[in-house]
Amino acid sequence: MDMPQTGFGLWKVASEDCRATILEAVRAGYRHFDCAADYGNEEAVGEGLAAAMADGLCSRDELWITSKLWNTCHAPEHVEAACRKSLADLGLEYLDLYLIHFPIALEFVPFEQRYPPEWIHDPDADKPVMQRAAVPLHQTWRAMEELQDKGLTRQIGVCNYNSALIHDLMSYARIKPAVLQIEAHPYLTQEKLIRLARDYGIAVTAFSPLGALSYVELDMAGENDTVLNAPAVTKAAARHGKTPAQIVLRWATQRGTSIIPKSTNPERMRENLAITDFSLSEDEMAAISALNRNRRFNDPGVFCEQAFDSFHPIYD
Structure with a gap:
């Protein structure tokens, strides 16, 4: 099965809402669900997936389920346990895709002590901070390859890697990454990174494809950061009889990336899927791409210092 x-996207979907949200999403036509241990809702997601299958809305073979290895489990001895924990919570025998969530290794936190462990090593410390672990990424990737060898996941990949890390990964990977998941939207077009991934035969998934919308409620973006009011977007929306959000999502898929938008609103869920019955012109694509500001909303170099009193940039 190819990835839809x-x-x-299941980031920021409250556990109590997961079952109903997933049932509604499956009814709307979604078959690709993007999960992560760090989202803290995989058990609830598993209940929703089980309900959808029990109701005959879909079969496991029709679903594409992605999960992600958290930063505290980068050491090779913890990778398989982390994957198995996600599988148990999701109620699945295998994942379609398992990703390294960030190229950031943090000290291990036992699952029974705190799960998900999040970013801070000891929340009860006098000065709670992140605690880095000395784990090279190549060791983590070797353990990821073993997960695929054992059939725990059908494909493996990475999130939030930059070009240098991709070059490095491709120099030692026995099993090449199938997917690179990155923040990408008209204010952060990531053209060189996407081109590099394509050159290496790596598919690209854009998270936060609508830009600031995911971050306003977290105080990581302001209302004026939205791309949906940009004239290049609103003019295309009027021309095609589509919403600005549909235009931005179509721009993303038309440039060859997959997307994982999120909405708990049933009407918007369907709207986000209804982007295959029109195409943007070359001029419209170029005008939207020209909105690029290199504006990154999900930046550890910013939020780790603000939220966790730890300076840890991964982008220059």
Whole structure:
């Protein structure tokens, strides 16, 4: 099965809402669900997936389920346990895709002590901070390859890697990464990184494809950061009889990336899928791409210092 180009992102979906949200998403036509241990809702997601299958809305073979290895489990001895924990919570025998969530290794936190462990090593410390672990990424990747060898996941990949890390990974990977998941939207077009991934035969998934919308409620973006009011977007929306959000999502898929938008609103869920019955012109694509500001909303070099009193940039 190929990964569906439009998936459903489960970041920030409350556990109590997961079952109903997933049932509604499956009814709307979603078959690709993007999960992560760090989202803290995989058990609830598993209940939703089980309900959808029990109701005959879909079969496991029709689903594409992605999860992600958290930063505290980068040491090779913890990778398989982390994957198995996600599988148990999701109620699945295998994942379709398992990703390294960030190229950031943190000290291990036992699952029974705190799960998900999040970013801070000891929340009860006098000065709670992140605690780095000395784990090279190549060791983590070797353990990821073993997960695929054992059939725990059908494919493996990475998130939030930059070009240098991709070059490095491709120099030692026995099993090449199938997917690179990165923040990408008209204010952060990531053209060189996407081109590099394509050159290496790595598919690209854009998270936060609508830009600031995911971050306003977290105080990581302001209302004026939205791309949906940009004239290049609103003019295309009027021309095609589509919403600005549909235009931005179509721009993303038309440039060859898959997308994982999120909405708990049933009407918006369907709207986010309804982007295959029109195409943007070359001029419209170029005008939207020209909105690029290199504006990154999900930047550890910013939020780790603000939220966790730890300076840890991964982008220059």
